[in-house]
Amino acid sequence: MSTLISNYIKKTTRAAPLAAFRILFGLMMLISIIRFWSYGWVAKLYINPKFHFTYYGFEWVQPIGEFTYLLFVICALSSIGIALGYKYKISIITFFLTFTYIELMDKTTYLNHYYFISLLSFIMIFLPASAYFSLDAKNDPSKRFEYIPQWTTDAIKLLLCIVYFYAGLAKLNSDWLIHAMPLKIWLPGKYDLPIIGDLLHKTWVIYAFSWCGALYDLTIPFLLIYKRTRLVAFILVVIFHVLTRVLFPIGMFPYIMIVSALIFFDASVHQKLLNHLASLFKTTTGKFNNGATLHYKLLTSKLKLGLLSIFFFIQLTFPFRHLAYPGELFWTEEGYRFSWRVMLMEKAGIAQFKIVDSQTGETQHVDNLEHLTAFQEKQMATQPDFILEYAHYLKDYYAAQGKTDPKVYVESYVALNGRRSKPYIDPTVNLVKQRDSFKPKTWILPFEDEIKGF
Amino acid sequence: MKLLKICTLLISGLVFWACSSDEEPQVNTDNFDRGAMLANWADNIIIPGYTSYTASLITLDEASAVFAETSTIENLEGLRSAWLDAYTLWQKVSMFEIGKAEAIALRDFTNIYPTNVETIESNISTGDYNLELPSSRVAQGFPAIDYLINGLASDDALITDKFNQDPKYGTYLKALTSRLNTLAQEVLQDWETGYREAFISNDGSSATSSVNKLVNDYMFYYEKFLRAGKIGIPAGVFSNTPLSDNVEAFYKNDASKILFSTALDAAQGFFNGDFYDGSGSGISLDDYLEFIHSNGSSEDLNTLINNQFEISRSRSQMLNDSFFLQIENDNALMLNTYDALQANVVLLKVDMFQALNIKVDFVDADGD
Numbered sequence: 001m002s003t004l005i006s007n008y009i010k011k012t013t014r015a016a017p018l019a020a021f022r023i024l025f026g027l028m029m030l031i032s033i034i035r036f037w038s039y040g041w042v043a044k045l046y047i048n049p050k051f052h053f054t055y056y057g058f059e060w061v062q063p064i065g066e067f068t069y070l071l072f073v074i075c076a077l078s079s080i081g082i083a084l085g086y087k088y089k090i091s092i093i094t095f096f097l098t099f100t101y102i103e104l105m106d107k108t109t110y111l112n113h114y115y116f117i118s119l120l121s122f123i124m125i126f127l128p129a130s131a132y133f134s135l136d137a138k139n140d141p142s143k144r145f146e147y148i149p150q151w152t153t154d155a156i157k158l159l160l161c162i163v164y165f166y167a168g169l170a171k172l173n174s175d176w177l178i179h180a181m182p183l184k185i186w187l188p189g190k191y192d193l194p195i196i197g198d199l200l201h202k203t204w205v206i207y208a209f210s211w212c213g214a215l216y217d218l219t220i221p222f223l224l225i226y227k228r229t230r231l232v233a234f235i236l237v238v239i240f241h242v243l244t245r246v247l248f249p250i251g252m253f254p255y256i257m258i259v260s261a262l263i264f265f266d267a268s269v270h271q272k273l274l275n276h277l278a279s280l281f282k283t284t285t286g287k288f289n290n291g292a293t294l295h296y297k298l299l300t301s302k303l304k305l306g307l308l309s310i311f312f313f314i315q316l317t318f319p320f321r322h323l324a325y326p327g328e329l330f331w332t333e334e335g336y337r338f339s340w341r342v343m344l345m346e347k348a349g350i351a352q353f354k355i356v357d358s359q360t361g362e363t364q365h366v367d368n369l370e371h372l373t374a375f376q377e378k379q380m381a382t383q384p385d386f387i388l389e390y391a392h393y394l395k396d397y398y399a400a401q402g403k404t405d406p407k408v409y410v411e412s413y414v415a416l417n418g419r420r421s422k423p424y425i426d427p428t429v430n431l432v433k434q435r436d437s438f439k440p441k442t443w444i445l446p447f448e449d450e451i452k453g454f
Numbered sequence: 455m456k457l458l459k460i461c462t463l464l465i466s467g468l469v470f471w472a473c474s475s476d477e478e479p480q481v482n483t484d485n486f487d488r489g490a491m492l493a494n495w496a497d498n499i500i501i502p503g504y505t506s507y508t509a510s511l512i513t514l515d516e517a518s519a520v521f522a523e524t525s526t527i528e529n530l531e532g533l534r535s536a537w538l539d540a541y542t543l544w545q546k547v548s549m550f551e552i553g554k555a556e557a558i559a560l561r562d563f564t565n566i567y568p569t570n571v572e573t574i575e576s577n578i579s580t581g582d583y584n585l586e587l588p589s590s591r592v593a594q595g596f597p598a599i600d601y602l603i604n605g606l607a608s609d610d611a612l613i614t615d616k617f618n619q620d621p622k623y624g625t626y627l628k629a630l631t632s633r634l635n636t637l638a639q640e641v642l643q644d645w646e647t648g649y650r651e652a653f654i655s656n657d658g659s660s661a662t663s664s665v666n667k668l669v670n671d672y673m674f675y676y677e678k679f680l681r682a683g684k685i686g687i688p689a690g691v692f693s694n695t696p697l698s699d700n701v702e703a704f705y706k707n708d709a710s711k712i713l714f715s716t717a718l719d720a721a722q723g724f725f726n727g728d729f730y731d732g733s734g735s736g737i738s739l740d741d742y743l744e745f746i747h748s749n750g751s752s753e754d755l756n757t758l759i760n761n762q763f764e765i766s767r768s769r770s771q772m773l774n775d776s777f778f779l780q781i782e783n784d785n786a787l788m789l790n791t792y793d794a795l796q797a798n799v800v801l802l803k804v805d806m807f808q809a810l811n812i813k814v815d816f817v818d819a820d821g822d
Contacts (some may be wrong), residue, residue, distance in 0.1 A: 005474060052787070111820060113820075119654070120742075148477075173655045185808065185809070186811060187813050189659045189811035190658070191485055191657055191659060192658035192659050192660075198485065201485055201749075228459055248821060249820060249821050250820055250821055251820035252820075253820070343821075345510065346811075346815070348803075348805075348807055348808045349804060350799060350800055350803055350804050352796070357694075362694050364690070364691070364692055365686075365692050365695055366692070367682070367692055378814050397755070411803055413800045414804070415804045415805050415808050418808065418809070420753045420805060421800055421801070421804040421805050442741045
């Protein structure tokens with residue numbers, strides 16, 4: 001076993017795939033940031049709201065007023081640095097920090113895709129992505145390598161495999177497979193698409209989408225790894241993500257995944273891609289084909305591998321943390337985020353807060369839109385940790401308004417995957433007395449239904 | 455290049471798939487016809503609504519001119535009745551804040567209350583005002599006219615005296631009725647000259663499609679203006695104590711209930727697709743929910759929502775004609791009505807929106 005491992009660690013591969021991945025990743029990130037900015041989302045999501053929902057333990061991460069734009073500028077510049085392979089180490093670290101900071105500013109905007117980008121950029125800090133066809137390697141021959149350890153490229157493949165496979169596992173539940181929910185709600189709404197629109201309300205089509213979606217997620221990693229199915233797998237990747245792009249408002253993610261899947265191809269494909277790219281810039285890759293192999297020092301190698309092992313151990317176990325909580329995961333959402341549960345739920349809710357003055361007993365309701373944006377209100381109404389954080393904010397707000405030790409209650413209703421709306425949070429619990437923690441939230445009312453499966 | 459080949463292959467595959475499915479005989483019997491629903495809304499509810507509303511405003515405009523010219527008690531009474539007629543008809547179109555109405559902020563210029571007496575008085579005495587400015591919204595529309603014709607003095611003789619003594623009052627009154635008229639005409643004309651067609655043909659499913667937009671507008675109206683504005687805010691649901699002088703038509707005093715019940719009927723009528731003239735009923739949200747229900751959704755939301763409208767109606771029927779008096783004497787009945795209205799927010803905004811796959815307020819951001 002140990003010789004197997006040490007043999008694997010010694011294995012090398014061409015540097016071209018990782019270099020191509022670096023360039024495409026940098027470009028994709030640059031486009032994503034420009035797109036985000038051009039839609040006015042920086043102001044809309046991070047500067048305009050009066051209040052931001054924070055992540056547990058990251059309450060100190062807040063937007064920094066107009067300087068938030070600067071954060072996006074730095075993030076964009078660092079993604080250019082990544083694509084060019086210019087001061088790669090600094091670029092990728094800067095990118096990871098700024099991107100992650102942006103995501104941590106408000107969990108209203110949480111998306112698994114953003115989490116994926118954060119993780120990917122984190123591991124890329126430790127990978128020799130600038131060893132080939134980069135400005136760094138061009139300027140400094142000692143940084144130029146045609147071959148790199150194979151595990152570096154494999155780390156990215158492993159992360160992609162986890163994302164797909166876990167997303168597939170999460171779909172193995174009774175709502176998705178037996179009731180075809182939430183696609184039964186979403187697909188018929190796309191009746192106006194050309195050509196396929198008329199099919200999307202047919203029951204068999206909806207079931208086909210559900211089952212194929214689950215099967216796709218579970219099998220695609222293996223089909224991509226196995227050489228003989230790779231091309232077919234890539235075609236499936238393109239079809240799948242183009243379809244999701246057409247059907248759902250998921251922004252840049254489909255393109256990022258399509259581009260990422262290229263990493264599975266043989267080095268010869270990437271070599272051609274880079275040669276082509278080089279000729280566009282009237283240069284060649286010849287200079288980089290120096291036959292040199294990157295060998296890490298033993299300590300460096302051990303540190304990097306140790307770190308990645310811990311990283312992947314966490315990645316493999318963390319998504320299962322919901323098993324430690326009682327109650328239905330989709331209902332309580334305890335352990336829902338950061339576990340590749342993508343497009344699994346149609347959840348809608350409404351939360352009306354009541355403020356009671358402890359001394360006078362005076363009661364009043366809150367107009368949420370005085371404090372939150374429509375987007376924040378929508379996200380808050382279906383997620384208990386949001387409701388709690390907002391309740392504490394309201395307590396502070398009304399205390400400042402002169403209420404004595406205000407108590408905060410919420411009357412809330414949530415509808416999940418087409419079920420009739422039900423009371424969500426115990427309306428008799430003074431939320432001010434509750435603290436957020438990793439412990440189960442006892443003030444969430446029971447789901448009184450069962451969703452079987454993962 | 456290999457990739458190029460793959461892409462060509464993919465696209466041709468998609469096209470092939472698309473074409474082959476296209477060749478099947480397509481009978482659209484099991485697809486809900488949103489275009490027909492939009493046409494019903496436009497032709498049988500919205501346009502007739504604006505037509506009667508603008509007609510009532512012409513009458514109001516004339517009555518205000520007559521009264522400004524000859525400020526007698528008789529003319530005052532004629533003006534009041536024209537004002538109440540128009541105000542009542544306004545309740546039937548207030549929820550359709552889409553297209554031109556949205557662009558010119560029709561509702562904000564028509565019915566912001568409580569009105570601001572100081573601003574009105576200073577506008578009148580200085581004669582220096584611009585009714586097109588957002589800051590002047592609190593000094594125009596029905597609530598401002600309410601003040602001028604019902605709240606200026608303690609009895610009718612004193613009110614007419616004010617108009618007789620200072621012609622500036624008449625001038626301002628005419629400016630207000632004429633502005634209401636202009637705004638409404640603008641909206642009706644837009645519907646009649648092209649917007650109807652644009653509205654009906656935008657029958658897609660995107661966030662900016664007519665169904666999604668109007669249902670969101672309807673919901674916003676229901677929550678903010680029907681539930682909160684007419685009942686919740688004056689009953690003190692959102693404040694420490696009841697704010698009885700925030701009722702609609704405060705100076706008229708005994709009209710708040712009729713305005714509310716007209717608005718409630720109109721909201722339910724829209725949900726059920728009832729024609730404006732009462733002659734029948736067409737396709738609307740009730741049928742859409744029935745369609746979803748018959749296609750396998752478990753809840754009969756149409757019945758649930760209509761039942762809840764009935765509960766709101768029966769509770770509100772117990773209220774005094776003057777909500778001001780109701781709040782002062784027995785606010786519990788007001789709160790009772792509020793609760794009934796609130797229960798329907800859950801059914802409409804959570805259950806109906808989910809069933810019809812309508813996103814709340816067009817939240818413009820990426821999803822997962």
